[in-house]
Amino acid sequence: MRAVIPTLGWALAALLGVAAVEVALLRGGIAHVIFAAPWWGLLAVVPIAAVIVRAWLRPRPATMRFSRSRSIARAGRGVAVHFVDVPDGLRLGAALLLCVTSMRPQSTRGADRIQREGIDIVIAFDLSESMETPDIPPSRMIAAQSVIDAFITRRPRDRIGLVGFGSTASTVSPLTIDHGVLRSMVRRLTLRTMDGSTTAIGAGLGMALNRLTESTASSKVIVLLTDGVHNAEGLDPDTIAQEAARRGVQIYTVLMGQHGRNDGNVDPARLERVAAATGGFAYTATDETALSGSFQDLLDKLDTSEIEGQSVLPELYAWLLWPALLLLLGDVVLRSTRLRRFP
DSSP: OTTHHHHHHHHHHHHHHHHHHHHHHHTTGGGGEEESOGGGGGGGHHHHHHHHHHHHHOOSOOOOOOSOHHHHHHHOOOGGGGGTTHHHHHHHHHHHHHHHHTTOEEESTTOEEEEEEEOEEEEEEEOSGGGGOTTSTTOHHHHHHHHHHHHHHTOTTSEEEEEEESSSEEEEEEEESOHHHHHHHHHHOOTTSSOOSSOOHHHHHHHHHHHTTTOOOSOEEEEEEESSOOOSSSOOHHHHHHHHHHTTEEEEEEEESOOOTTOTTOOHHHHHHHHHHTTOOEEEESSHHHHHHHHHHHHHHOOOEEEEEEEEOOBOTHHHHHHHHHHHHHHHHHHHTTTOOOO
16 A cells, blocks of 8 residues: 555646646636536546555566576666656546546636627417418418528527417427527428417417517517418407517518408408507518518618627636646656566
8 A cells, every 4th residue: 555655646746736837827817717517526536546446456566587686786776766656646647637627627717708699589470271372372381481481591690489370379499599490490380280270360479479588688579470360269469469569579560462452361450550569560461572572671670689698608628638638648658768667
């Protein structure tokens, strides 16, 4: 067990040397270091235990046959014998540094918050059966998917969510900045994934408003895309519009399709009322050009705001990783040269 003490001593000396260099380089910033995963420090028990077990189980010192032992005795012990445990100490020091590295040291001095410009938008998409109508070729549904896809592409800094509604409403995607996944979801949307026999505009608006409940953006918007009139039981669109106005959420409505003046399947006045109650705007799109133009005008009207993200702390693992690698390199060099052991 006596062999453990020199190894621990050299490991401590190596760690103190690294610490002295780190303090000098950080210029007093060591006081601003915290650990994001301190429980990983328990790993330090493993290399220390390995050194102790190795010393406990180590057989008697290695011997080497020599023809004239008296010549060896006269030669005496060299200086290198006092450093025979340095490689083991360097290896242990490197292992302990790697354990500290796994604790994720971070600097509070350089703390910052991710900020980006954008707004939070939820698209409420009508999935009722009437969206199969081909008056906007090839169909209202496919034309709407194409325009929504282009809309998402042109709002790279916004968090966008998607709600589908027919007789009921369901969240297709919560607010997300991962627009690639969102666009894929839009393309995969199909009719009859839910009951589309009626159009619950109130439920669609209510679900979209719920998706914005935890939004921290100063600008929040709902884009309602529908081709029909609210004809389902449940939430009333006007009531939802009043609640949205109270929460500071703007609603923009887009009425799709070629409808007759006395068509009872649409209620443009209600859509205009819903949009006006929240400071939004109501559009009517009778063809794909008008639909694209509606979304272009909507893009021009949307503001931007800064959204503050999670606090980010600079990682300091490199300050420990490189010294650990240098200690391992020193271990390998010494074991291969001056402090090489025989046999």
